[in-house]
Amino acid sequence: MIQDTAPEPGISKTAFVKKQKLIDCDVHVSPQHPDQIRKHMAAKWQDRFAMSGRDLYAHPTYVNRTDAHPPSGLPVGSDPDFLRKQLVDEYGMNHLILIQRPFTNPLPNPEFATALTAAWNDWIAETWLKAYNHDHVFKGSICVSTQDPLGAVREIERWVGHPHFVQIVTDSAAAAAYGQRQFDPIYEACERLGLPFAMHAGADGTGITSIPSSGYPTHYIEWSTLHVLSYQTHLVSMLVEGVFERFPGLKVVLVEGGVAWLPTLLWRLDTQYERFKKELPWLSKKPSEYVRDHVRVTSQPIERPSDRHLLKMLQLMDAEHILMFSSDYPHWDFDSPRLAFPKLPEALRNRIYYENARELYRL
Template identity: 45%
Template sequence: MDNNEPLLIDTDVHIQVGNIMPYLPKVWQSQWKTHGIGLGYMYHSPIRVSRSDAVPERGGAPGSDPDFLISDHMDRYGIDYAILNGNALALSLHPDPDYANAIITAFNDCLVDTWLKVSPRFKGSMFVNASDPAAAAKEIRRIGEHPDIVQIIMASATRMLYGQRFYHPIYEAAEQLGLPVAIHPGTEGVGVSGAPTPSGYPTRYMEWHNILPTNYMAHINSLVCEGVFEKFPRLTFVAIEGGVAWLPHLMWRMDKNYKALRDSTPWLKRLPSEYIKAHIRLTTQPIEEPDDPNHFLQICRMIDAEKTLMFSSDYPHWDNDNPNMIFRGMDKGLKHRIMAGTAADLYGLARRPIYPGTVSGGMSE
């Protein structure tokens, strides 16, 4: 391994973007002041969403202070790059697309000015309004060429499955600019998205949280079966914070059914599992922890984890993962791919960033 390759890339760090009012057209400012995003979350976490010990020293919400995030999280664990994911996912589920589009544009501009300019270690996920694909594609082309924007992020909750043609303008723009498209949970059951499960609404937060991977299974199944990766062969789709252990089952089931039902998807030229391994990336948090650690290693082999799995902490949330505590005893080559190699390939982060404290282009020990 090259000594200047990144050693640790965190693919899911949550931030509060900041004050978007200076970036927002006047016509929307009153509504933003009084209602904000305007879509409530119905499930209450008894331990809150963010950790109380992640409150910045200067005050404010966890994830709101770039300097504190660097010292409290990145410097503490030797993280070379953090992929920043902001707090505007629910806007894709707003019933007013014009309002959602205006707020999303303001969020993206604020992200660039208040976070991405702070440190070369910060890389950003830009928001789009997935419910308005034409506007989303326009926004991708407007800001997606910024050198520190490395990903497009959308809510995993939707009105329709993400493989359907309605969303293809988003993928066309993403492919043209070489940006992966990611989804993130947390809005299932919010706004115009419908119930969090095919059978309705869970009762409590724990029940809702447990079942989130089923939505990811549905989207990946849709993306493959609708032929998205044949139409957009350079597109990568990132499933953030959706778990890992369910993927072998999904691949086995899809491959089995494809052998008998392939006439219904004549555009597919490979087994579904082959598309998944080539185009889908997963993040580790919340990592499944079976009683026997060998069982997780078996899952890693089943999904070609050296190519498909990327480390994420989910900082500063209550269930975030400590990079020093996971994957103990794992083969060093596989661990490096998960902790940095695959993300470096995907996001174009082949070298460690240069910033105060680095030595010869690499982080100081």
Template identity: 65%
Template sequence: MLQQTKEERKPKKNKYGIIDCDVHVSPQSLDEIRTHLDPKWHWRPLVGGRDLFAHPTYVNRTDAKPPNGLPVASDPDFLRKQLIDEYGITHAILLHRAFCNPLPYAEFATVKASAFNNWLDETWLGKYNADGVFKGSIQIAHQNPVAAAREIERWAGHPHFVQVLSDSGSRAPYGNPIYDPIFEACQKHNLPFSTHVGTDGMGINLQASSGFPTHYIEWSTAHCIGYQTHLVSMLIEGVFERFPRLKVVLVEGGVSWMPALLWRLDTLYERYRSEVPWLKRKPSEYIRDHVRITSQPLERPDQDKHLVRMLELMDAENILMFSSDYPHWDFDNPRYAFPRIPESMRRRIYFENAKELYGL
């Protein structure tokens, strides 16, 4: 790993504190994960991802490879230099992609998630984290919600695990009561339930759109459809009435779809509210209390004034949290991610919303 002097490690000054809510990290080798698995599982492959929709060019920033030859996002000193110190990041919320949820073998998916959590605790949240800048996510496999709840219980109270992490890909929308054991554990321990896009239509997971796309660009653009499906399901099925303290974070699924979806949903609720008598409020009124969304990828229209208006319409000042998606190719530079927006909105997006959510 790179060694830096005290002066080199001094963060760049910035006007705002920044909490980056989507930073991806990786093991330096898969042996780091295997050491946390019973030998009977060693023959099973640990890698996984988007076999049907491989990225056509490159996934990561071209400058994200550490000079010492380690894999991208596996060298903590290089990541600190390129992200934490460069932009003065106060905390980085780590999302390690274990790709557990597409697996048909629920038992292996569960132990794989557990092994990745052990690795994260030992490395990025442990020996790499003397200053506490890194905060982690408890990876779960939702195929067995009861086992997932046990995994949440195992890490609850850890000083650096601040949320639960699942993929957006699933066999049922997240309002389905089969997932209640997960949400119950999240609420019990005041841990937000976060979901990251990228496994819709993979393995046993259903594709949220109609049928299967033929190109990566089509699949990627439609990520927001999966999030809309999950969010409408959670709102209408009464998840936030059953779990009134539950918080949900939607990561890397776009932003601009939120206002129109809620307008449509509220309109239909006024007509069909007798169908869902368990709802005590309009669907949109649950959002500020229960839902947060991360900023990357932030759709950018040709005119900044249209983006600013959209941020106002979605109540970004209260529900949006900054994310860079480091180290991926579409990394959002904190200095240029947003156009000119009101100072109060900027500070809440970059810092205060995440600080409040994660208790930092």
């Protein structure tokens, strides 16, 4: 957690805003009332709908920043004026990539899961991307459920041409690793429409989804620490199964799953590839060589070694080309853009805070 208790030494808040362009790649927004979602659902689903989240591994203390409750009395993350004050006005952010969290991948009924994602997409399109978006600062994510790939494709295609949806998003929680071919229809649609495929941690091991560890964690701290295993599992699966050979235009975003694991994982995978490449005749290069062209990672929650080791870690993971800043607003471990990377070379800092996301999302 990096709270913004003071500006970076020697730099005023105003100076920071003027000198640094910013795109925040993980901002969570919520409806002001459940009826904002329910009204978009077919009558047969409305009685089933409830505003529920992840019940199995609930946060043991508090989820949100203590100062994130709007004076209006609206739920956290639902008041656009207050959110603008805390992010756009405070930091001069150019764009916010909004991610809604209906937690649909754990649901056993695929038809209901897709109907639920569609309702959330309708809601965010009519509010945050239209009624609240006079300055076009808000950019949205089309939520899909991966247990229903064909339904996911229909949902993606429903928003073709929308000016403010910039990516597809789903839970990292899934019943299978994302390199497997049942997910290909989703990737084909993403590639065809030029939309990145993003996954967000937070539902792994719940409902019908699996968790890539031995058994099930007992405590929240175990479960949240092991989010990195889901991302490693999906990334290795996509690299080994040849997803980026089948879909050479596909971009993938790993949101809120840590970053320090990436270099060592790729070292190990490349070593194994040299030994067992006969097993993977469809790959045209080493697994690690696909990452720069196809994979982006968001920064929060970045592991926090010393400044010297942090810079080395960023170099090893090729942060200049693949890392994008995210704050995880309005959650308790929000990363202030003033304090997240205070001692980086200016060129690297600009790539992380702005250019990598601008290029990916074509902003």
